[in-house]
Amino acid sequence: MPQNETIKDLNLDEYKYDFVTEAEPVYRAQKGLSEDVVRQISAHKEEPQWMLDFRLKALEVYGSKPMPTWGGDLADLEEVLDEIYFYVRPQDRMEHSWDDVPEEIKDTFEKLGIPEAERKILAGVGAQYESEMVYHSLREEWEKQGVIFDSIEDGLKNHPELFREHFATIVPTADNKFAAMNSAVWSGGSFVYVPKGVSLDTPLQAYFRVNQERMGQFERTLIIIDEGAQAHYIEGCTAPVYSTESFHSGVIEIVVKKNARFRYTTIQNWSNNMYNLVTQRAIVEEGGHMEWLDGNLGSKLTMKYPSCYLVGEGAHGEILSIAYSGDGQHQDTGGKVVHAAPHTTSSIVSKSISKGHGRSTYRGLCKVYEGAHHARSNVECDALLINDTSRTDTYPYIEIEENDANVGHEASVSKIGEEQLFYLTSRGISEAEAMAMIVRGFIEPIAKELPLEYAVELNRLIELEMEGSVG
């Protein structure tokens, strides 16, 4: 029961991930994006020719696509990108034991509590630092059952056929400008395969850390959950606070095969100088079950709409998302569900909290193709505004081509009311605590779905953010 954490335990005074590690990278490409940089990345990874060709083609596509103008403010992005380092290689090779990871980098992850969590509750851990995975490990019992949990580079190297069968088929290069960019410069991320019928009873976790200033991180993750298998993957992200902007643009591709179940949890707590533009998509086959649990707490601007393409009969997709926008932050998030087969079901529940001059946007799509009869979908988005200066917008797109479909949408906007605050304070609870309590209650339906550590973390963050928000 994370809500039972006592308030004292939750008293933090800073964005606690604001620390920099002094570790010299072994290699750093020149800043900005160019063909030369793309070739350097590919060469460092000793890739097959097809991948280099794929990257170069993607670079062309990237160049040919205009900067999107429909979402968050990207007006300065072009300039920011000229100053970004697209590839920073932190160490010579990826390690499978923390003892072999360079001390400074290992310290970083110790501070973030990763090795400890690994010992306690995880089936496997991947840790990315700057552009590459520096550590990857999977418990032996799962390895024996044929589970693959590796860096994306090792996935390409060691499982070339499985890799090539799925890579860029779920999120094609030309899907959007940033998917194209990622396709050109991708580096790091996970490759996961869970064989037929195997159920991982504890989560796999990948942790993404940006350390250096003006860094761009472009992880690429490919996850295949085979028939009847089950797994849960958790992704966490943090970075130090710099005065210049950093950039993160990942592509996550997931295949959930027949009757498989998969949950992908993200808790993104990037520093507030980070552009976070991510494409996450899952293909869900017959009877499959996909859940996105998406927590966007940090970053300057996030544009991210996890998607479920329900392509097999009876497939189910779920997106639970929570966004927090403080001063100077814009969370442009939501979800997409595409019903392309009969009897498919989906649900999107989105909750946002905006404080100060923060802005939260819900942007979602529910599409039902002709022939997807008996499709059912429900979308619910609730926004909570803490101050008069905070802002929220809702853009729910619904496209239905099938007569026999049932689609519902509900939206609400609320403000923390004087009466609610008075009620709680009249019981002896301080105003800041009362605020935090109301906010925690608001996100409770989602927080209760989070792994305990993240739920506690979320509560801590809210406690911290509510300090000084009164008055």
Add this chain to the structure above:
Amino acid sequence: MSNAPILRVERLEAKVAEEDLPILTGVDLTIQAGEIHAIMGPNGSGKSTLAKVVAGHPGYEATGGTVSFQGEDLLELDPDERSQAGVFLAFQYPVEIPGVSIANFLRTAVQAHMPEGEEIDIFDFSDMLMDRMALLEMDPVFAERHVNDGFSGGEKKRNEILQMAMLKPKLAVMDETDSGLDIDALKIVANGVNKLVEEDPDMSVLLITHYQRLLDYIKPDFVHVMVDGRIVQSGGPEVALELEAEGYKTYEEAGTA
């Protein structure tokens, strides 16, 4: 502190914050430890405003006079400090807090009443909650529900009494606790208040009500009649009975004369 009354209200004037309309126009009221007082009055007489000003509702502003609690200036304190000092307001319209369980809410509130640096033991809290719920004949499952979210009128009022039982105030102000309750619910709520008074004979109670019927179940020592923002008559329980027979009309006429 020992000899000072629990509550002393003198010449209290108050208005709605950000408006100029006066609502309380000089209220005098003294409540000693262990006394049960009732304030009756027609709609708009200011009796609920008095309750809110005592508890520190930010929507109201005291513009004159004093309110002291055990000799200390109550108007100087924030609502949470008033609660910690021992003031409790049972709301006429309890507020919904979705997603927050009653148990969690009560634990936070009880913790806020602990002395600085002391932390409530979770097992002690749990025992206390079970004990209080048993006293009020409430199902323990109730504590897992979200505060007032989807509650019936009766459930909301019982939840107020549960909070009162947990916080053990020195002064309980009950703002139209009887409104919106059927007779069975009213009996349950009144019974709860009586049990708490029995348990702590020093607890003072201020009942704010429009109707006599609540006073059939909670017996007041003193009854005051409020009209047009001031107390126009005070006496024993017989005042309520007279009101029941004659209504507020005579007072209202006297007030405007």
